[in-house]
Amino acid sequence: MTACSADELAQLALYVQAHDLPVFWLGGGTNVLASDAGLRGLVVANACHGLSVDADGLVIAQSGMPLRELAAWAVGAGWAGLEWAVGIPGTVGGAVVGNAGAYGGCMAENILWVRILEGTEPRRRNLEDLQYGYRTSVLKREPWQVRRRIVLEAALQLRSGDPRVLAKVAAENSAQREARTPAGPSAGSVFKRTVQFPAGFLIEQAGLKGHRMGGAQISDKHANFIINVGGATAADVRALIELVQERVWTAFGLQLEPEIEYVGEWS
Numbered sequence: 087m088t089a090c091s092a093d094e095l096a097q098l099a100l101y102v103q104a105h106d107l108p109v110f111w112l113g114g115g116t117n118v119l120a121s122d123a124g125l126r127g128l129v130v131a132n133a134c135h136g137l138s139v140d141a142d143g144l145v146i147a148q149s150g151m152p153l154r155e156l157a158a159w160a161v162g163a164g165w166a167g168l169e170w171a172v173g174i175p176g177t178v179g180g181a182v183v184g185n186a187g188a189y190g191g192c193m194a195e196n197i198l199w200v201r202i203l204e205g206t207e208p209r210r211r212n213l214e215d216l217q218y219g220y221r222t223s224v225l226k227r228e229p230w231q232v233r234r235r236i237v238l239e240a241a242l243q244l245r246s247g248d249p250r251v252l253a254k255v256a257a258e259n260s261a262q263r264e265a266r267t268p269a270g271p272s273a274g275s276v277f278k279r280t281v282q283f284p285a286g287f288l289i290e291q292a293g294l295k296g297h298r299m300g301g302a303q304i305s306d307k308h309a310n311f312i313i314n315v316g317g318a319t320a321a322d323v324r325a326l327i328e329l330v331q332e333r334v335w336t337a338f339g340l341q342l343e344p345e346i347e348y349v350g351e352w353s
Protein backbone atom coordinates (compact mmCIF):
# COMPACT_ATOMS: atom_id res chain seq x y z
CA MET A 87 0.00 0.00 0.00
CA THR A 88 1.09 3.54 -0.56
CA ALA A 89 0.45 6.43 1.82
CA CYS A 90 0.34 9.82 0.13
CA SER A 91 -0.20 11.99 3.21
CA ALA A 92 0.47 12.05 6.94
CA ASP A 93 -3.26 11.41 7.44
CA GLU A 94 -3.08 8.25 5.34
CA LEU A 95 -0.04 7.07 7.31
CA ALA A 96 -2.00 7.68 10.52
CA GLN A 97 -5.04 5.78 9.21
CA LEU A 98 -2.86 2.83 8.21
CA ALA A 99 -1.15 2.86 11.61
CA LEU A 100 -4.58 2.75 13.25
CA TYR A 101 -5.66 -0.15 11.01
CA VAL A 102 -2.47 -2.09 11.67
CA GLN A 103 -2.83 -1.60 15.40
CA ALA A 104 -6.52 -2.52 15.46
CA HIS A 105 -5.88 -5.75 13.52
CA ASP A 106 -2.53 -6.50 15.13
CA LEU A 107 -0.92 -6.87 11.69
CA PRO A 108 2.79 -7.21 11.01
CA VAL A 109 3.92 -4.14 9.05
CA PHE A 110 7.03 -2.78 7.38
CA TRP A 111 7.25 0.98 6.85
CA LEU A 112 9.18 1.38 3.61
CA GLY A 113 11.03 4.50 2.53
CA GLY A 114 13.04 4.26 -0.68
CA GLY A 115 14.15 0.70 0.14
CA THR A 116 17.79 1.70 -0.40
CA ASN A 117 19.12 0.46 2.94
CA VAL A 118 17.37 -2.89 3.32
CA LEU A 119 17.83 -6.44 2.08
CA ALA A 120 14.43 -8.12 1.70
CA SER A 121 14.42 -11.91 1.97
CA ASP A 122 13.60 -14.16 -0.98
CA ALA A 123 10.61 -15.49 0.98
CA GLY A 124 9.20 -11.98 1.23
CA LEU A 125 7.39 -10.46 4.12
CA ARG A 126 4.20 -11.72 5.73
CA GLY A 127 2.10 -8.66 6.49
CA LEU A 128 1.65 -5.17 5.19
CA VAL A 129 4.32 -3.10 3.44
CA VAL A 130 3.52 0.60 3.45
CA ALA A 131 5.36 2.70 0.88
CA ASN A 132 5.72 6.37 1.75
CA ALA A 133 4.82 8.89 -0.94
CA CYS A 134 4.27 11.87 1.39
CA HIS A 135 6.07 14.63 -0.50
CA GLY A 136 6.26 18.36 0.05
CA LEU A 137 8.17 20.96 2.00
CA SER A 138 7.85 24.43 3.43
CA VAL A 139 10.51 26.95 4.42
CA ASP A 140 10.35 30.13 6.47
CA ALA A 141 12.49 33.27 6.15
CA ASP A 142 15.01 31.97 8.74
CA GLY A 143 15.76 28.73 6.88
CA LEU A 144 13.57 26.40 8.95
CA VAL A 145 12.64 23.71 6.43
CA ILE A 146 9.87 21.23 7.15
CA ALA A 147 10.06 18.23 4.82
CA GLN A 148 7.56 15.38 4.55
CA SER A 149 9.06 11.98 5.27
CA GLY A 150 8.45 10.46 1.83
CA MET A 151 10.32 13.20 0.02
CA PRO A 152 13.51 11.96 -1.68
CA LEU A 153 16.48 13.27 0.29
CA ARG A 154 18.46 14.16 -2.82
CA GLU A 155 15.51 16.19 -4.14
CA LEU A 156 15.42 18.11 -0.88
CA ALA A 157 19.19 18.67 -0.99
CA ALA A 158 19.12 19.83 -4.61
CA TRP A 159 16.28 22.23 -3.83
CA ALA A 160 18.17 23.67 -0.82
CA VAL A 161 21.34 24.24 -2.87
CA GLY A 162 19.39 25.94 -5.66
CA ALA A 163 17.42 28.12 -3.24
CA GLY A 164 20.56 29.29 -1.40
CA TRP A 165 20.03 27.39 1.86
CA ALA A 166 23.26 25.90 3.19
CA GLY A 167 23.58 22.70 5.25
CA LEU A 168 22.53 19.84 2.97
CA GLU A 169 25.29 19.88 0.33
CA TRP A 170 26.52 16.55 1.75
CA ALA A 171 23.18 14.92 0.92
CA VAL A 172 23.16 15.58 -2.82
CA GLY A 173 23.22 12.13 -4.39
CA ILE A 174 22.14 10.05 -1.38
CA PRO A 175 19.21 7.85 -2.45
CA GLY A 176 16.17 7.18 -0.26
CA THR A 177 13.65 9.31 1.57
CA VAL A 178 13.83 11.92 4.31
CA GLY A 179 12.16 9.38 6.67
CA GLY A 180 14.79 6.71 5.99
CA ALA A 181 17.55 9.29 6.45
CA VAL A 182 16.07 10.41 9.79
CA VAL A 183 15.91 6.80 11.01
CA GLY A 184 19.44 5.84 9.90
CA ASN A 185 21.15 9.22 10.43
CA ALA A 186 22.27 9.21 6.80
CA GLY A 187 25.42 11.14 6.13
CA ALA A 188 28.37 11.75 3.82
CA TYR A 189 31.28 14.14 3.28
CA GLY A 190 31.38 15.23 6.91
CA GLY A 191 27.65 15.96 7.27
CA CYS A 192 24.71 13.95 8.59
CA MET A 193 21.03 14.33 9.42
CA ALA A 194 21.69 14.78 13.14
CA GLU A 195 23.53 18.03 12.36
CA ASN A 196 20.50 19.53 10.62
CA ILE A 197 17.52 18.27 12.58
CA LEU A 198 15.72 20.54 15.04
CA TRP A 199 12.75 18.28 15.62
CA VAL A 200 10.85 15.44 13.99
CA ARG A 201 7.13 14.73 14.02
CA ILE A 202 6.60 11.05 14.71
CA LEU A 203 3.49 8.95 14.82
CA GLU A 204 3.87 6.96 18.01
CA GLY A 205 1.25 4.22 17.99
CA THR A 206 -1.51 6.41 16.61
CA GLU A 207 -0.51 9.72 18.26
CA PRO A 208 1.62 12.28 16.40
CA ARG A 209 4.29 13.72 18.69
CA ARG A 210 7.11 16.18 18.23
CA ARG A 211 10.51 14.78 19.23
CA ASN A 212 13.61 16.91 19.60
CA LEU A 213 17.07 16.04 18.39
CA GLU A 214 18.17 14.64 21.77
CA ASP A 215 15.12 12.32 21.90
CA LEU A 216 16.36 10.58 18.75
CA GLN A 217 19.62 9.49 20.46
CA TYR A 218 21.67 9.70 17.32
CA GLY A 219 24.93 7.85 16.73
CA TYR A 220 26.93 6.95 13.64
CA ARG A 221 24.28 5.72 11.12
CA THR A 222 21.86 4.92 13.92
CA SER A 223 19.12 6.35 16.12
CA VAL A 224 16.67 5.22 18.76
CA LEU A 225 14.30 4.40 15.87
CA LYS A 226 16.79 2.27 13.96
CA ARG A 227 17.76 0.36 17.10
CA GLU A 228 14.17 -0.87 17.32
CA PRO A 229 13.78 -4.00 15.11
CA TRP A 230 11.49 -3.36 12.12
CA GLN A 231 9.10 -6.12 13.31
CA VAL A 232 8.16 -4.14 16.40
CA ARG A 233 8.64 -0.58 15.16
CA ARG A 234 5.51 1.43 15.83
CA ARG A 235 7.03 4.88 15.45
CA ILE A 236 6.69 6.40 12.00
CA VAL A 237 8.48 9.55 10.94
CA LEU A 238 5.95 11.97 9.43
CA GLU A 239 8.08 15.05 8.85
CA ALA A 240 11.42 16.54 9.79
CA ALA A 241 12.27 20.15 10.66
CA LEU A 242 15.77 21.04 9.52
CA GLN A 243 17.60 24.26 10.32
CA LEU A 244 19.49 25.55 7.27
CA ARG A 245 21.53 28.74 6.86
CA SER A 246 21.52 31.37 4.19
CA GLY A 247 24.30 30.80 1.62
CA ASP A 248 25.48 31.84 -1.82
CA PRO A 249 23.81 29.47 -4.33
CA ARG A 250 26.95 29.52 -6.55
CA VAL A 251 29.21 28.44 -3.67
CA LEU A 252 26.73 25.79 -2.54
CA ALA A 253 26.37 24.47 -6.10
CA LYS A 254 30.17 24.18 -6.37
CA VAL A 255 30.43 22.16 -3.12
CA ALA A 256 27.48 19.97 -4.17
CA ALA A 257 29.05 19.34 -7.59
CA GLU A 258 32.36 18.34 -5.95
CA ASN A 259 30.53 15.92 -3.65
CA SER A 260 28.58 14.47 -6.58
CA ALA A 261 31.75 14.00 -8.63
CA GLN A 262 33.44 12.20 -5.71
CA ARG A 263 30.38 10.02 -5.24
CA GLU A 264 30.24 9.14 -8.93
CA ALA A 265 33.92 8.24 -8.99
CA ARG A 266 33.59 5.91 -5.97
CA THR A 267 30.13 4.36 -6.46
CA PRO A 268 30.02 1.15 -8.49
CA ALA A 269 27.45 0.91 -11.25
CA GLY A 270 24.68 -1.67 -10.90
CA PRO A 271 22.03 -2.47 -8.31
CA SER A 272 23.24 -2.44 -4.69
CA ALA A 273 22.09 -1.40 -1.22
CA GLY A 274 24.91 1.11 -0.80
CA SER A 275 27.53 0.58 1.89
CA VAL A 276 26.92 -2.86 3.37
CA PHE A 277 28.89 -2.38 6.61
CA LYS A 278 29.48 0.51 8.99
CA ARG A 279 33.06 1.70 9.28
CA THR A 280 34.91 0.35 12.31
CA VAL A 281 36.49 2.73 14.81
CA GLN A 282 39.89 2.37 13.13
CA PHE A 283 39.23 1.50 9.49
CA PRO A 284 36.69 1.91 6.70
CA ALA A 285 34.97 -1.43 6.06
CA GLY A 286 35.92 -1.39 2.36
CA PHE A 287 39.61 -1.25 3.27
CA LEU A 288 39.31 -4.30 5.56
CA ILE A 289 37.36 -6.28 2.95
CA GLU A 290 39.96 -5.45 0.32
CA GLN A 291 42.81 -6.41 2.66
CA ALA A 292 41.05 -9.73 3.34
CA GLY A 293 41.37 -10.42 -0.40
CA LEU A 294 37.66 -10.39 -1.10
CA LYS A 295 37.37 -7.70 -3.76
CA GLY A 296 35.53 -9.20 -6.74
CA HIS A 297 34.52 -12.32 -4.76
CA ARG A 298 31.24 -13.73 -6.00
CA MET A 299 28.49 -15.93 -4.59
CA GLY A 300 25.71 -16.73 -7.05
CA GLY A 301 24.71 -13.45 -8.66
CA ALA A 302 26.12 -11.31 -5.84
CA GLN A 303 29.61 -9.84 -6.13
CA ILE A 304 31.81 -7.67 -3.95
CA SER A 305 32.47 -4.69 -6.15
CA ASP A 306 35.89 -4.37 -7.79
CA LYS A 307 35.51 -0.62 -7.51
CA HIS A 308 34.49 -0.27 -3.84
CA ALA A 309 34.69 -3.36 -1.62
CA ASN A 310 31.94 -2.18 0.76
CA PHE A 311 29.38 -2.52 -2.04
CA ILE A 312 27.76 -5.81 -3.07
CA ILE A 313 26.44 -5.66 -6.61
CA ASN A 314 23.76 -7.80 -8.21
CA VAL A 315 25.62 -8.84 -11.35
CA GLY A 316 22.63 -10.85 -12.59
CA GLY A 317 19.98 -12.94 -10.89
CA ALA A 318 21.33 -12.51 -7.36
CA THR A 319 19.02 -13.78 -4.65
CA ALA A 320 18.79 -12.19 -1.22
CA ALA A 321 20.29 -15.44 0.10
CA ASP A 322 23.35 -14.93 -2.18
CA VAL A 323 23.84 -11.42 -0.80
CA ARG A 324 23.42 -12.48 2.82
CA ALA A 325 25.79 -15.45 2.38
CA LEU A 326 28.41 -13.07 0.96
CA ILE A 327 27.89 -10.66 3.86
CA GLU A 328 28.41 -13.47 6.36
CA LEU A 329 31.50 -14.70 4.52
CA VAL A 330 32.98 -11.19 4.66
CA GLN A 331 32.28 -10.97 8.41
CA GLU A 332 33.95 -14.32 9.02
CA ARG A 333 37.05 -13.55 6.90
CA VAL A 334 37.55 -10.07 8.35
CA TRP A 335 37.16 -11.45 11.87
CA THR A 336 39.69 -14.22 11.16
CA ALA A 337 42.19 -11.87 9.53
CA PHE A 338 41.95 -8.81 11.81
CA GLY A 339 39.83 -9.74 14.84
CA LEU A 340 37.37 -6.99 13.89
CA GLN A 341 33.61 -7.45 13.81
CA LEU A 342 31.93 -5.77 10.83
CA GLU A 343 28.45 -4.54 11.67
CA PRO A 344 25.97 -4.37 8.77
CA GLU A 345 24.63 -0.92 7.95
CA ILE A 346 21.83 -2.49 5.90
CA GLU A 347 18.86 -4.09 7.60
CA TYR A 348 17.50 -7.57 6.87
CA VAL A 349 13.74 -7.52 6.43
CA GLY A 350 11.19 -10.25 5.72
CA GLU A 351 11.33 -13.90 6.64
CA TRP A 352 14.75 -15.51 6.95
CA SER A 353 15.22 -19.14 7.84
Ligand SMILES: Cc1cc2nc3c(=O)[nH]c(=O)nc-3n(C[C@H](O)[C@H](O)[C@H](O)COP(=O)(O)OP(=O)(O)OC[C@H]3O[C@@H](n4cnc5c(N)ncnc54)[C@H](O)[C@@H]3O)c2cc1C
Pocket residue numbers: 110111112113114115116117118132149174175176177178179180181182183184185186187188221225230235236237238267272273274275347
Ligand atom coordinates in the same frame (compact mmCIF):
# COMPACT_ATOMS: atom_id res chain seq x y z
C1 LIG B 1 24.11 3.64 -4.18
C2 LIG B 1 23.82 3.96 -2.73
C3 LIG B 1 24.56 4.94 -2.10
C4 LIG B 1 24.31 5.23 -0.74
N1 LIG B 1 25.07 6.21 -0.14
C5 LIG B 1 24.83 6.51 1.16
C6 LIG B 1 25.59 7.54 1.82
O1 LIG B 1 26.47 8.17 1.25
N2 LIG B 1 25.32 7.79 3.12
C7 LIG B 1 24.35 7.11 3.81
O2 LIG B 1 24.14 7.39 4.99
N3 LIG B 1 23.62 6.15 3.21
C8 LIG B 1 23.82 5.83 1.91
N4 LIG B 1 23.09 4.85 1.30
C9 LIG B 1 22.10 4.10 2.09
C10 LIG B 1 20.66 4.68 2.02
O3 LIG B 1 20.47 5.41 0.85
C11 LIG B 1 20.37 5.58 3.21
O4 LIG B 1 20.55 4.88 4.40
C12 LIG B 1 18.94 6.15 3.17
O5 LIG B 1 18.83 7.18 4.13
C13 LIG B 1 17.86 5.10 3.42
O6 LIG B 1 16.61 5.70 3.17
P1 LIG B 1 15.39 4.88 2.59
O7 LIG B 1 14.23 5.82 2.48
O8 LIG B 1 15.75 4.16 1.35
O9 LIG B 1 15.15 3.85 3.78
P2 LIG B 1 14.64 2.34 3.64
O10 LIG B 1 15.76 1.51 3.11
O11 LIG B 1 13.34 2.29 2.94
O12 LIG B 1 14.39 2.00 5.18
C14 LIG B 1 15.45 1.92 6.11
C15 LIG B 1 14.84 1.76 7.52
O13 LIG B 1 14.16 2.96 7.86
C16 LIG B 1 12.79 2.69 8.16
N5 LIG B 1 11.98 3.81 7.68
C17 LIG B 1 11.99 4.39 6.47
N6 LIG B 1 11.14 5.42 6.44
C18 LIG B 1 10.57 5.49 7.67
C19 LIG B 1 9.61 6.36 8.28
N7 LIG B 1 9.03 7.37 7.61
N8 LIG B 1 9.28 6.14 9.58
C20 LIG B 1 9.85 5.11 10.28
N9 LIG B 1 10.74 4.26 9.76
C21 LIG B 1 11.11 4.45 8.47
C22 LIG B 1 12.45 1.40 7.44
O14 LIG B 1 11.35 0.75 8.07
C23 LIG B 1 13.77 0.65 7.57
O15 LIG B 1 13.81 0.06 8.84
C24 LIG B 1 23.30 4.53 -0.04
C25 LIG B 1 22.54 3.56 -0.71
C26 LIG B 1 22.79 3.27 -2.04
C27 LIG B 1 21.94 2.23 -2.72
